[in-house]
Amino acid sequence: MNPEVLNTQFGIVGKIAFQPFEHTIVAELQSKHATAKVSLYGAHVLSFIPNEQEDVLFVSPKAIFKNGKAIRGGIPICWPWFGPHPVDSSLPPHGFARISNWAVTNTSASDEEVSIELGLTSNAETMRLWPYQFEARLLLKLDQELTVELTTRNTDNKPFEVSAALHSYFNISDIETVTLEGLSSVDYQDDVANANGHQTDKLLAFGQRTDRRYRTSDTAIIHDTKRDISVKKSGSGITVVWNPGAELAMQMGDLAEHYQHMLCVEAANSLDDTIVIQPGMSHTLATTIS
Numbered sequence: 001m002n003p004e005v006l007n008t009q010f011g012i013v014g015k016i017a018f019q020p021f022e023h024t025i026v027a028e029l030q031s032k033h034a035t036a037k038v039s040l041y042g043a044h045v046l047s048f049i050p051n052e053q054e055d056v057l058f059v060s061p062k063a064i065f066k067n068g069k070a071i072r073g074g075i076p077i078c079w080p081w082f083g084p085h086p087v088d089s090s091l092p093p094h095g096f097a098r099i100s101n102w103a104v105t106n107t108s109a110s111d112e113e114v115s116i117e118l119g120l121t122s123n124a125e126t127m128r129l130w131p132y133q134f135e136a137r138l139l140l141k142l143d144q145e146l147t148v149e150l151t152t153r154n155t156d157n158k159p160f161e162v163s164a165a166l167h168s169y170f171n172i173s174d175i176e177t178v179t180l181e182g183l184s185s186v187d188y189q190d191d192v193a194n195a196n197g198h199q200t201d202k203l204l205a206f207g208q209r210t211d212r213r214y215r216t217s218d219t220a221i222i223h224d225t226k227r228d229i230s231v232k233k234s235g236s237g238i239t240v241v242w243n244p245g246a247e248l249a250m251q252m253g254d255l256a257e258h259y260q261h262m263l264c265v266e267a268a269n270s271l272d273d274t275i276v277i278q279p280g281m282s283h284t285l286a287t288t289i290s
Contacts, residue, residue, distance in 0.1 A: 001025075006104055015109040016116060022065035027104070029114045033144040041067070042098040043118040043138040045075040048146040050290060056229060058171040058262040058288060062254045070098045072254040073262070075148060075233045075287075077138065078165040080130055082270045094167070096129050097136065099288040105137065113143040122155070132160040152275075154281040165240055165268035166233075166287045173225050174261050175243050179203040182220035183239070188212045189271060206263070209245030213238050213270055220265050232288040233267035236272070240266035 003025055004020040024041035037047040048056045059073030062174050070076055078094035085091040087203040092099060102118040109115070109236040120126075127133075133156040153160055172178045179231040183199045190197050191211040199214070203223070216239050222229040231240070244252065249259035266285040269275050275283045 001103075006009070010104050010107045010116075012107060012109045012114070015114045016107050018104075023067055024065075024101070024193065027107075027116050029116065029140070029142045031114045031144075033260045034142055034146070036140065036142045036146055038116065038138075039071070039074075039141055039257060040102050040104070040118065042100065043077055043102040043120070043147070044071050044098060044263040045140060045148060046071070047074070048142075050144070053227070055171050058169040058258075060255050060258050060262070062256060063259065064254050068099055070094070072239060072252075073169045075169070076167040077150060078163075078167050078268075079136065079150065080132075080134075080152070080160075082163040089095050091129055094165075096126060098139045098167075100126070100137065112178075112244060113141055115139060117139045117169075132156045132158075134160070145288050147286065147288045151282055151284040152277060154277040154279050157279050159276055159278045161205060162277060162283065163268075163270050164285055165266045165270065167240075167264060167266050168231065168287060168289065169262050170222055170229055170231075171185050171265050172222065172261055172263050175263060176207045177225055178263060179205050179223045180220055180241065180263070180265065181223060182218050183214050183216060183241075186214045186216045186218075188214040204241065206243055209248055210241055210243050212241045213268065214241065215271070215273075222263060222265065230288075230290045231265045232290075233286060235283060235285045236267040236269060236287075237273035238266065238268040238270045240268045240270070242266070 003018040029036045034050045063072040077097040079097040081095045103121040106117040118138045122133045135153040137151045139149040184202045186199045219232045
C-alpha cells in the first residue's frame with residue numbers, strides 16, 4: 001500500500017499523515033501537545049516530541065533501515081519472544097514483529113488525542129517461525145503523553161505462550177550522569193553477571209554495561225540534567241533496564257559511540273512473567289511515556 005492510498009483511507013487533515021521513509025512508510029501524528037512518528041515496518045515508534053522539547057526517544061544516527069533488519073532505537077516490539085528464541089537460536093532474536101510489515105487498521109482524532117492502530121495477523125511466513133494463529137494490534141495514543149499498547153489475541157484452537165517487550169530507547173544527555181528511580185527494594189536478574197540481585201539504592205546510576213530485568217510493575221523515572229522522563233506501564237511484571245556500555249557498543253555497527261546518549265527502560269513480559277493466552281483470549285502490554 002502506498003502513502004497516497006493510506007492518506008485517502010486513514011489520513012486526518014492536520015492530525016495524521018502518511019509519508020514514504022527509507023524502505024517503508026511512516027505515519028506522522030500531531031496533537032495539540034506533541035508529535036510522534038511510527039513506521040509501518042515493525043509498528044516501530046520512531047519519535048515522540050512534546051511541544052518545545054527535544055525528542056524523548058533515541059534513534060541511533062547509525063541505525064540501518066532495510067528489510068530484515070531491526071531499527072536501532074525508538075520503540076522496537078520484541079514479540080512473540082523476548083531475547084533469543086528459547087529453543088532454536090537460528091530464529092530472529094526478539095521475535096519477528098519488529099521486522100514484519102504491519103497494516104493500518106484504524107485512525108482517530110479528537111481535540112486532545114490522536115491515535116492509530118496497526119495490525120499483524122498470522123500468515124504463512126509467521127507460521128513458519130511460530131506455529132500459532134494470532135492477531136496482534138499496536139495502538140498508539142498521543143496527547144500530552146505517548147501511550148503504546150500491544151494486544152495479542154489467540155485465534156488458534158490451542159493455547160500459546162508469549163514473552164515480549166516494548167523496547168523503549170530514551171534520549172538522554174549522558175549515560176554517566178542520568179539516574180533511574182522506581183526500582184528500590186526490587187529483585188532483579190543481572191544478565192551481564194548471570195546472577196540475581198536486589199536493588200537497595202533509591203537511584204540506579206550507570207557508567208558500565210547494564211542489562212537487568214527487574215521484577216516490578218511500578219513506574220520508573222529517568223532523571224536527566226535537562227528533564228525527567230516518566231515510564232509507566234501495565235500488563236507487565238518485568239522492567240528491563242539496558243545500556244550496552246562502551247566495549248559492547250563499539251562492536252555494534254548501528255550504535256557505536258552513541259550509546260552514551262541512550263537508555264532503555266522497557267515494559268516486558270519475561271522470566272516468570274511470560275503470558276499464556278488461551279484460545280479466544282487476549283493480553284495487552286502497555287507503556288505510557290511523559
